[in-house]
Amino acid sequence: MKLLKDKIVQDGKVLSDQVLKVDSFLNHQIDPPLMQAIGEEFAERFKDAGITKILTLESSGIAPSMMAGLILGVPVIFARKRKSLTLIDHLYTASVHSFTKNETNDISVSKDFVTSEDTVLLIDDFLANGQAVLGLLDIIEQAGAKLAGVGIVIEKGFQPGGALIREQDIRVESLANIASLENGQVTFFEGALSK
Amino acid sequence: MKLLKDKIVQDGKVLSDQVLKVDSFLNHQIDPPLMQAIGEEFAERFKDAGITKILTLESSGIAPSMMAGLILGVPVIFARKRKSLTLIDHLYTASVHSFTKNETNDISVSKDFVTSEDTVLLIDDFLANGQAVLGLLDIIEQAGAKLAGVGIVIEKGFQPGGALIREQDIRVESLANIASLENGQVTFFEGALSK
Secondary structure, eight states: OHHHHHHHHHHOEEOSSSOEEOTTTTSSEEOHHHHHHHHHHHHHHTTTSOOOEEEEETTTTHHHHHHHHHHHTOOEEEEEEESSOSOOTTEEEEEEEETTTTEEEEEEEETTTOOTTOEEEEEEEEESSOHHHHHHHHHHHHHTOEEEEEEEEEEETTSTHHHHHHTTTOOEEEEEEEEEOGGGOOEEOOSGGGO | OHHHHHHHHHHOEEOSSSOEEOTTTTSSEEOHHHHHHHHHHHHHHTTTSOOOEEEEETTTTHHHHHHHHHHHTOOEEEEEEESSOSOOTTEEEEEEEETTTTEEEEEEEETTTOOTTOEEEEEEEEESSOHHHHHHHHHHHHHTOEEEEEEEEEEETTSTHHHHHHTTTOOEEEEEEEEEOGGGOOEEOOSGGGO
């Protein structure tokens, strides 16, 4: 997605070979017209997948998911993150380890909102080690829902998450797939994975 | 805002005289067309206020703020919540006490995104005791930014937050203002505060 890649090159900050900061338009400040374009792109790619719900994770997944949900005409559920869950009544839960923060959080979704009747599109802002997506997939499986696929705003394709998910025969659509952050430069994978 | 009040009556769950749960369309599952209507209503009410930025708090404030930002043509910033902040470099921070959860969180906003040049519309999902709004107001003051006003999706008008903010001569626009949750019934204030 050219608009997004241009934005990453223009406003993203490469902090190291591993870390790209996109606080100015996605993770802290949000650029609404860009979120609208991202929502349209997800909706276009998944329009024939029979989606009934979008599932994402607070907080940075909410804005792009909301726009995709508006266009696809389906509700959005954001999984909640908590250090540890005391009240797990009527919740699907999964553990998600963050390598960046070196901490494990529980994520949870109410059993009211994802059921075996649903076909779910999973959306997240970043795909790096894949732990958040694996946690959300776990919840979809617990609910007995059907998975339509995974929509990612920015994939760090040089980290193992994408391969980990795709080798389970899951459709992953990344709107920008980064090949490298070396020498302070953002390089994208070209071709099918990152059109 | 009739659409919102109807939704609260239809899908909100009154858990006690103090607690209204709106997890099915605002706080966990999100109803995108309703968020769009809410965004339009905030944009209409504040269209002449010269707004340059919308400031909200993760996570439930993000969806309505994003829609308002899209219509007003301004970026949205969501303040981050953390148990305690270790890295406070280049951040405005404030403490917010939650009476519901009986815990205090730090909230933070990067100094990059709110400046003395900005006229800020503050949006939040709920106004009850007013602590979150007071924390965000503190950050706007630290930044030397101008405050246009406060937009609230659901005000619990029988709790003290609204009065606390309005007595500082701050414009507060609540799209639904609840007078009472007694006997499992939602009753709204009518008139100017909750048109």
